[in-house]
Amino acid sequence: MSGPPVRILLVDDHAVLRAGLRLLLEREADVVAVGDAATAEDAVRALPRLRPDVVVMDVEMPGMGGLEGAREIRRRAPGTRILFLSMHDQARDVRRAFDAGADGYLLKSAADEELVRAIRAVAAGERYVHPALGAALAGPSADGPLVDLTDREREVLRLLALGHTNQEIAEALVVSARTVESHRAHLMTKLRVTTRAGLVRVALDAGLLEGRG
Template structure:
């Protein structure tokens, strides 16, 4: 991607918006195009400003973040949505990813982690906060969690071959949001936080063949 990563910040707390805007403004790799106080405003500004990444809170008055993510996906928005919230349970995480979010971070994430996550989201990579992943992994490490499904293995194979989420979706005739959902599930089952670790663990477990 040439030029700075263009951001839209959606959060109902002005102090949070100001803090995030100030943080990204200090880094020349980013440009904050605008701020939204709720989901409806985020939708309008996303259409007008065409950001690369939207930092989206989930719980906002009026239209919440989950509804906004769903609407962005329906509208075919090219913006990547990175959820930034205080809620870390699978009640919030899974619906957000399934709705089309590229990643999920908590608001207490360190600055460097947030910057890396935004860069990864802009590149179309799925991002899951380590703290979120560790909590969810502990919940799915039960006898009924089961092995990877055939579809999850197919997704992992395409990721290992270097395909992006969008390319994987095209090859499997599914939506990009569904690919993200499969990635989230296999991350949890493999006990990893990102694509590279998933591929490495896939080879380690014999799920993938090759060098």
Template sequence: MTGTPIRLVIVDDHPVVRDGLRGMFTGDPDFAVVGEAGGGAEAVTVVEAVRPDVVLMDLRMPGMDGVAAIGEFNRRGLPARVLVLTTYDTDSDVLPAIQAGATGYLLKDTPRDDLVRAVRSAARGESVLSPSVAGRLMGRLRAPAQEPLSPRELEVLTLIARGRSNREAAADLFISEATVKTHLLHAYGKLGVNDRAAAVAVAFQRGLLTPD
């Protein structure tokens, strides 16, 4: 790279981590570490003061955490790209960070060369995700939304699970057999199945039905 170096702020509550990252980037003329912070609130102050291109952001920190800091950047109109660098890749960490506006999400065991490339990509506004995080997000996107069953659909399915026929379920609930069929079809759609046996099996699997 030639021209103006990418200006970085490093945010982590562990000084040894900040020292390591600073040493990694300070030795490369394509980068300039222009600030550091040990927590989210300090990060907001530093980023507002120095206006970096990219923020390397830890997530779990005392006081204001990384997700809250990212949200505060957005509220204040700070244009820095945030590249999360953390130890954790659970849904409860990944999804809030991405939703808050993080440009990328990497784990701290990312090789040096990959991290350097990721910072360059983040500076260009490109999304960068570690493989485990990308897989987790894709799994979430592919998973069908689990729309809850209505109380009546659950009643019908409970009777079917007990071996009742449509006619018997209709008599038990004082509704027509056609209405029972309609409730079952709606339940099939919500459970992602095509028949009674599969509907009962999935309902038990999700904890919607429990063995008597």
């Protein structure tokens, strides 16, 4: 390939993985690892100094985490491309990553050659998804309307559907009643319902209560 090599910032809380990725990229003439970081916060701080073309980042990390980190990178450096490298292989995890601003999503089980191929693709402005996940994303979501909910919102929805009051939910989740009310408001917005009965109907239709008490 002609032109300068693609500048890569590696972000993962495991130093051994970062070192392995750096060695992998050193074999390629058209990409170069310009730095690495153990947290999303460190990656965001390094943006002005390293000016990466592509950030290769884990989803689960201490502190800010990959999803929030992606949002912050997108805000501060909108031209930087983001490729997630993750162990999570559920369609909803991939959708959340793209909602956060990702340009690509690759499983950590991928072959070395596929990582390089994914980096080249997102650097060229393309969207890249691990082939094993493509079919799941193309079809209807198994989660239906719940796909965009966080794990905490799902739990609040389940407890609401079971008839618990805001105070009871707050005590069960060890949060304030105001926090529960905020989750409830977000649920109504995301699920496009205006009443508690509407929330219950969505939970039942999605099978959220099946096999749970």
